[in-house]
Amino acid sequence: MSVTVRVPAKVNVQLAVGAARPDGFHDLANVFLAVGLYDEVTVTAADELRITCEGPDADQVPLDHTNLAARAAQKLAARHGLAPDVHLHITKDIPVAGGMAGGSADAAGALLACDALWDTNTSRAELLDICAELGSDVPFSLVGGAALGTGRGEQLRPLEVGGTFHWVFAVADGGLSTPAVYAEFDRLTEGVEVPEPLASQPLLDALAKGDSTALAAALSNDLQPAALSLRPSLAGTLAAGTAAGALAALVSGSGPTTAFLTRDAPSATKVAEALLASGTCRTARLAASPAPGATVL
Numbered sequence: 001m002s003v004t005v006r007v008p009a010k011v012n013v014q015l016a017v018g019a020a021r022p023d024g025f026h027d028l029a030n031v032f033l034a035v036g037l038y039d040e041v042t043v044t045a046a047d048e049l050r051i052t053c054e055g056p057d058a059d060q061v062p063l064d065h066t067n068l069a070a071r072a073a074q075k076l077a078a079r080h081g082l083a084p085d086v087h088l089h090i091t092k093d094i095p096v097a098g099g100m101a102g103g104s105a106d107a108a109g110a111l112l113a114c115d116a117l118w119d120t121n122t123s124r125a126e127l128l129d130i131c132a133e134l135g136s137d138v139p140f141s142l143v144g145g146a147a148l149g150t151g152r153g154e155q156l157r158p159l160e161v162g163g164t165f166h167w168v169f170a171v172a173d174g175g176l177s178t179p180a181v182y183a184e185f186d187r188l189t190e191g192v193e194v195p196e197p198l199a200s201q202p203l204l205d206a207l208a209k210g211d212s213t214a215l216a217a218a219l220s221n222d223l224q225p226a227a228l229s230l231r232p233s234l235a236g237t238l239a240a241g242t243a244a245g246a247l248a249a250l251v252s253g254s255g256p257t258t259a260f261l262t263r264d265a266p267s268a269t270k271v272a273e274a275l276l277a278s279g280t281c282r283t284a285r286l287a288a289s290p291a292p293g294a295t296v297l
């Protein structure tokens, strides 16, 4: 028997970053929006834990026990006194190390799939606890939709979304390491008073109304200067999408994927074509939001 779970990518429509905490993490006001680009995780009973991956970027995904999906299976098994003997197969469509939480999506997917395969009936609250142990972004991958993440991003409050938003994502060549981008944020803000991160009310209102123009005006990402500092070529990508008529452009989370909010689906197609023609990205993907969280198929 096999179980397959589909899990969405995310974009951060607001990422307010506070000063580094004593534990090295940063307090955030992280407004997550799940977008319709998905990985699928299929689990099948096996003699031992094994991982395979298919998709255009599969060669960049670790297939050992450092894979976040494998760590998720191990943690769930340990909670229930089971052996994590499953074959985990990841069908990867989310850009790797792209600031779209692909690894987190696979972890949430593996957790839900193993819980169904093993009939362990783990409560939602317990699943969310395990997610938070695996990574700051993993709880959101489980719940999807839109949510405000506080603490290091793992404490979630669901948010209302009143319409569909149309995005283009420009995928860059190569990834950016999340810890390296936070470290660059620390370097750039050294000696500067970093304000407490707070969610923007105009942004939350724009989400609730489904108002793309208002959301475009309110988008912000405090990690963007750090990502641009590490990857200056992203400025050219942001400019190309804006010139093609995107309502707004920003780096997705820690990057290097860049996100373009557009008026509607036809406008998104036009922006994607212009981005591809500009030669400033490896590929351009269309996706609508919000998208549902991890779902058993």
Ligand SMILES: C[C@@](CO)(OP(=O)(O)O)[C@H](O)COP(=O)(O)OP(=O)(O)OC[C@H]1O[C@@H](n2ccc(N)nc2=O)[C@H](O)[C@@H]1O
Binding pocket: 012, 015, 024, 025, 026, 027, 028, 030, 098, 099, 100, 101, 102, 104, 134, 135, 136, 137, 138, 151, 152, 153, 178, 179, 182, 252, 253, 254, 255
């Ligand atoms: C930046 C964001 C925005 O949603 O995601 P990505 O764009 O990378 O996907 C997240 O904060 C990434 O979350 P995630 O990738 O789960 O990070 P974790 O595994 O928890 O932490 C990896 C490292 O990132 C840094 N980190 C992460 C979260 C946080 N609030 N403060 C941090 O300083 C720390 O250096 C930590 O060791």
Ligand SMILES: Nc1ncnc2c1ncn2[C@@H]1O[C@H](COP(=O)(O)OP(=O)(O)O)[C@@H](O)[C@H]1O
Binding pocket: 060, 061, 062, 066, 067, 068, 069, 090, 095, 096, 097, 098, 099, 100, 101, 102, 103, 104, 106, 107, 175, 176, 178, 254, 255
């Ligand atoms: N299932 C997974 N899919 C992708 N990357 C993974 C996975 N498990 C572990 N990783 C590691 O996590 C790093 C970050 O990947 P990812 O989650 O895709 O990006 P981001 O943190 O930018 O959203 C990768 O470079 C890879 O080494």
